[in-house]
Each structure stands twice: as structure tokens, then as C-alpha cells.
Amino acid sequence: MSDPFALEAVDVALSPMERFEEYLKSKGKRITQPRRILIEHVFSHHEHFDADGLIDELSHHSKGADRVSRPTVYRTLNELVESGLLRKMEIGGRAVYEHDYGYPDHDHLYCTQCQNLIEFQSAELRELRDKVASMHNFRATSHRFIVNGVCEQCQKKTRRKKRRVDLI
């Protein structure tokens, strides 16, 4: 049973690794082992993630060759955001990252119960944003729209719990 709202990846000419190499070269930076490990890791699955998780996986629980230190995880995440490969957002005072390169623009529903992020796309939102911006002579470059609430599953769980309580 597939999610009818799941977002499709966008076709891109270069792999994330290649794009990152372009970026590094353009900045006179070097393609190093830790940077390779990190980007490989980050683009091997498509979930939202935070620095802490990466540090756990790459720094704490890692044996020799593919270990990356804490500062380097942070440094490289910043470079990935800077280069447009990742998008960073703050949710509940916590930095969360997601793929940007090769992934369509979208916004999020945030379930305050299970902390899950649900993605959605809306052309109308973009239009609305640009309309409001132009009304204020504001040159919009990006936006962050997060809807807080309770997702379908958590609503069901809560209802079930309530019913159970009612029986007592």
C-alpha cells in the first residue's frame, strides 16, 4: 500500500557526489575521504535526519576506515547545505536535514505526537507567497512552511486510548 502523496525524485544530470565535487572545486576545497563517506552515507537513504544521528553512526559506532569526527560531521553538513545538496530546518529547536538536490520543493506537516514529518507540495502556496511578497515590495528567495498538528495514525491511537479510558 503506497502513499498516494509520496514525492517523486527529480531527474538530475550529476550524482550528489559529483555535484559536491563541482562545488568543492569551485571553492578551492578538496575531495577528502571523510567528505566522501559522509555524503555517501547521507544520500544512501531518503529520510529526514539530524547531526546527532550521523555522529552516532559515523563517529561513535564506527570502526576505523569510515569514521568521521564530530567537528567534521558538522563542518561537512554546513558545506552540503551551502552547496545546495541538503536543506536544513529547525523543528522544536532542533536542526533537521533533508535532501534538496534532486528532490522537488515541498513543505511539511509536523505531527507533534510522533514527531513525523509528512511532505506535501502546493503550487498555490508558492503563488500566495509571491503575491504577499510583492504586496510588500519584498524579494522572496525561499520560505519555510510547517503545519503542526496530529497525523492520521496518531489520531487513531488517541481515539482508541480514549475509548479504553471511557470503559473504566
Added chain:
Amino acid sequence: MSDPFALEAVDVALSPMERFEEYLKSKGKRITQPRRILIEHVFSHHEHFDADGLIDELSHHSKGADRVSRPTVYRTLNELVESGLLRKMEIGGRAVYEHDYGYPDHDHLYCTQCQNLIEFQSAELRELRDKVASMHNFRATSHRFIVNGVCEQCQKKTRRKKRRVDLI
């Protein structure tokens, strides 16, 4: 020359102080001097502010009677958010507060150049939010919409600077 988009305050039965007292009583909490000082201070002007500013004004540069300690500033801010008097948001990894009680719902344009927040209201946004939410069987309770970009004044400044450079 007044801002044609300035938001109007909403009429409310109780003053912020009175509302806060209601809240405190309902929670078995006490109406103390530091809490009074803080809320008085916070509702005496209508800008966006952060904990740091309050600490500066009330904790560092304050003489005797209306001094409030750093932990108490943080504690009370949380209570003010909890009680619905203030709204908290994260911008650039930094917590920013604004009046909620007696102030209409709105969202923000954030100028990445001068760090200013411009408020705007949009009924359409609310409708759009609820439409998207219901499409996902999501029960929306609130949202945060921040448009990043450059405000009118900063655009002018930048253009001027560019022109100056062009002359060289």
C-alpha cells in the same frame, strides 16, 4: 508615513497581566514580583524580542528592585508561552518571541539582510493550510510560515552600493 500593512490590536477583555494572573491561579502558581516585572516589561512595547535582550535589560543592567535573574527570565517566558500570552518561533536557530494575546494571527517576511520581521495576514493561507491538512487526514492545530528574502529598504541599499561600485 504610516505602514499601510500594520496590524491592528484586537480588543480583549483582560489586560495581559490579568490574563496571566488567571493562568497562574488556575495552575496553583503565585503572582510574584519577578513575574510581574517581566510581563510588564514585555507588554510595554510591541516588538519581536529574544530572551537575551530581556536578560540584558532585566538581569545585567538593572538596579535592585526590578532585577530578574536569568533562570527566571527563561522560566517566565515559558509560562507566558504556555499561557498563550506570547508566541515563540525559531529563526536562524534563535528563539524569538512576540505578543500573541490581544494580537491577530499573522505570519512573517524575514529579511535576511537586516534581520527584520515584517508581519502580514492572509486568510487564504489559513484556508490553504486546512485544505492540505484535510487531504492528508491531518488535524492541523497551528503553523509557522516564514518567507525569507530581502525587504524594500535593503533592496534599495544594495542597489545604491552596486551603483557606487560600478562608478569605480
Added chain:
DNA sequence: ATATAAGTAGCAACTCAGTCTCAATAGAGC
């Protein structure tokens, strides 16, 4: 291949916002 120069990794120390502990104090109700 090899030397060389410059960028980078890792460590540990640091910063900064926010929280916690705890002893002393001050509200609220009697």
C-alpha cells in the same frame, strides 16, 4: 614517482542558549 604547499581531520577546549539543583526567600491562606 616525489617534493611541496595548502587545505583538512581530529582532538580537546570552548561558547552559547537554556536548564537544573539547592539553599534562602517570599507569596497565599489561615
Added chain:
DNA sequence: GCTCTATTGAGACTGAGTTGCTACTTATAT
């Protein structure tokens, strides 16, 4: 005023993220 309990303030602490520094890689020239 007295008592009980919430609260304050000081300082210690936490956790995310950053920085200074030295040893090490990487890129490039030799």
C-alpha cells in the same frame, strides 16, 4: 503574624555546535 509551599537567584551543568591547533592528506608542480 505564622505556616506551608512555590519561587527566586546563584552557580553548576548540559547539549548542540564551533574553534584553535597540530599532524596529516590532497592536489599540483617537479
